[in-house]
Amino acid sequence: MCGIIGIASNKAVSSNIINSLKKLEYRGYDSAGLATLNKNEIDEKKCSGRVDQLEKMLFKNPSNGSIGIGHVRWATHGIPNVTNAHPHSTEIVSVVHNGIIENSDNLKKKLESKGIKFKSQTDTEVITLLITEQLKERQPLESVCNTLKQLKGSFALGIIFKNFKDIIIGARRGSPLAVGYSNNENYLGSDSYALKSMTNKISYLDDGDLCVLSKDKVEFYDLNKNKINKKIHILTNDQNVANKGDYKNFMSKEIFEQATTAKNCINEYTDSLKKDINIYNFPILPSNIKKITLIGCGTAYHSCLVARYWFEELTTIDVEIDIASEFRYRKLKFDTNNLYIFVSQSGETADTAAALDICNKNNMKTCSVVNSVESTIARNSNWVLPIHAGPEIGVASTKAFLGQMIVLFILCLKLAKVRKDIDHSTFKMNLSNLEKLPEAIEKSLKVENSIQLMAKEFLDAKGSMFLGRGLSFPIALEGALKLKELSYLHAEGYPAGEMKHGPLALIEEGLPVIVIAPKDKYFEKTLSNMQEVIARGGKILFITDHKKELINENIRFGIRMPSIGNLLSPIVLTIPLQLLAYHVALLKDCDIDKPRNLAKSVTVE
Ligand code: F6R
DSSP states (O other): OOEEEEEEESSOOHHHHHHHHHHHGGGOOSEEEEEEEETTEEEEEEEESOHHHHHHHHHHSOOOOSEEEEEEEOOSSSOSSTTTSSOEEOSSEEEEEEEEETTHHHHHHHHHHTTOOOOSSOSHHHHHHHHHHHHTTSOHHHHHHHHHTTOOEEEEEEEEETTEEEEEEEEEEBSOOEEEEETTEEEEESSHHHHTTTOSEEEEOOTTOEEEEETTEEEEEOTTSOEEOOOOEEOOOOSSOSOOTTSSSHHHHHHHTHHHHHHHHHHHHEETTTTEEOOOOOSSOGGGOOEEEEEEOHHHHHHHHHHHHHHHHHOOOEEEEEEHHHHTTSOOOOOTTEEEEEEESSSOOHHHHHHHHHHHHTTOEEEEEESOTTSHHHHHSSEEEEOOOOOOOSSSOSHHHHHHHHHHHHHHHHHHHHTTSSOHHHHHHHHHHHHHHHHHHHHHGGGHHHHHHHHHTTTTOSOEEEEEOTTHHHHHHHHHHHHHHHHOOOEEEEEGGGGGGTGGGGOOTTOEEEEEOOSSTTHHHHHHHHHHHHTTTOEEEEEEOOOSOOOOTTEEEEEEOOOOOTTTHHHHHHHHHHHHHHHHHHHTTOOSSSOTTOOSSOOOO
16 A cells, blocks of 8 residues: 556656655655666665655755656555665666565565575565566566566556666556556556546556556556557546645545535435436346445445445345455355445555455456545446545545445435335435435534534543444444544444443543434433443543433533434434544644554555
8 A cells, every 4th residue: 555656758757756656645654765767877765754755855866867666655564764665776676566575575585595685674675686686687578577477465566677768667466556648758656646637548457467668658468478458548627636725634624525525425316306316227136136245444344334224224135244354255155136335435445356356256246335436446346336525635534434325325225215125205205314414414513613622531531432322333433443543542432232241341430432322212222321331430422413401410521413314313423523533633733634554545455
């Protein structure tokens, strides 16, 4: 989950490499580097930390080559320092890599036994040294192909050569890689987003593909050096460009644009005149769908958890959910009447993409719910339901989570209707609630001031707990995940009914416990679970859409949310939890858009 860029041009490339690396920082930001061919030498510059640092280095000491590669790193092998930063170069070759080489230790031993010395602790350096060996007797393409045949694991690579100064070689197995075309300039990039400011003409490499690009030509090959053809895609113009506007950071912008996100998404999928949902062409005849399996990672997985309750409530379809990194290794029984739904903001998450591949290989019908329609997961699935949220830049997912839930709800409602699992009045009522959702979200955002006060309660806390039941359980998990990733404070999400089976032991005087209790069938039960926490000294922060007066001396803070009906309550109740995580992180002076140790697009296993 690093970011790669390569540019072959007829003018100096370093400033465009820097600009592209800034766009790729969502993939990793613990170190950065570039290499250009400058006066017939490989000119490598790297630093630990952000691309800004690299840019400062280049101001002092420019790199003027017209061909170059760049990298932002999310460390896997070796700590994030200058030595381990990419590119990894010898005198004659320089390599940037995204992915993990699983047999790097064995390859390293073999190279060391020949007296070859390593400088870094990375798995990537074996690639550089293997190619360097190959180049003694072979041309670049053959050298790279021979090297790739020795590698196990995943990679997207960008490679330049001192003695072949016109070309960049790219290669893909497992990790995404795109090629962009322009006049007198061609590009290699981890994704089309990094290339968008330079071109809208893109080709995507598939697993096993290589490309050789120079400023005026791009050729594609398979691992046996046979030429292959690639389709050129013309990217659409995305109006919702990544721009912070007047907001302090992307995350606050993304939280506060959620009413618009919801509106756009709902407008795309509903016909307000016909009072219907515009979803057709199901990959399996709806009445034949026996089971739906929902798969995702992290926050996307939480949206699957929410959707499970919806499918159970509104349809007669059997539902299963799984974390992609588990699903991909399970011994599964496939059935052609199962629909597999993959949820991913980026559409590039390695585990989710691998889980999708397994389903495709078993000829299953697959659907993806993604934000990026040009992504690997979207391209590899039979059916794509975009969430229309626009670019999400903050590493912590907010508006994409909301979009995922909305699309899954819409899909569920449409299926329930066409399968006749619900009657027309239930369909109408749910559709009407859905139409009211953007306004309810707008109102929900007004709780920010109260949340700011609540956030102070977390500053000296040892940890915190988030409790909910039914549809609020996944929201408790999501609230805890947001708080951990943004403020580095330990947080646990639990089904409230589960507390007495162990976690209650964690409750002590003053521990913040967030209770999410909408007015649903669990309400009274959640209140009882809350009493058990109060009795043990927990400091209650209570979030509800219930009209009843609930605040009493046992509840430190109460937040009242707009009511939107039971089924849609998780969407509204997510908002205060996003704001809470945001404000705790702000008070703790954490890096909101780029929390430590994380990356936006997780393209390694
Ligand atoms: C948390 C977060 C992650 C992602 C997860 C999956 O805020 O953003 O947990 O949800 O890495 O990413 P996508 O949705 O891109 O597959």
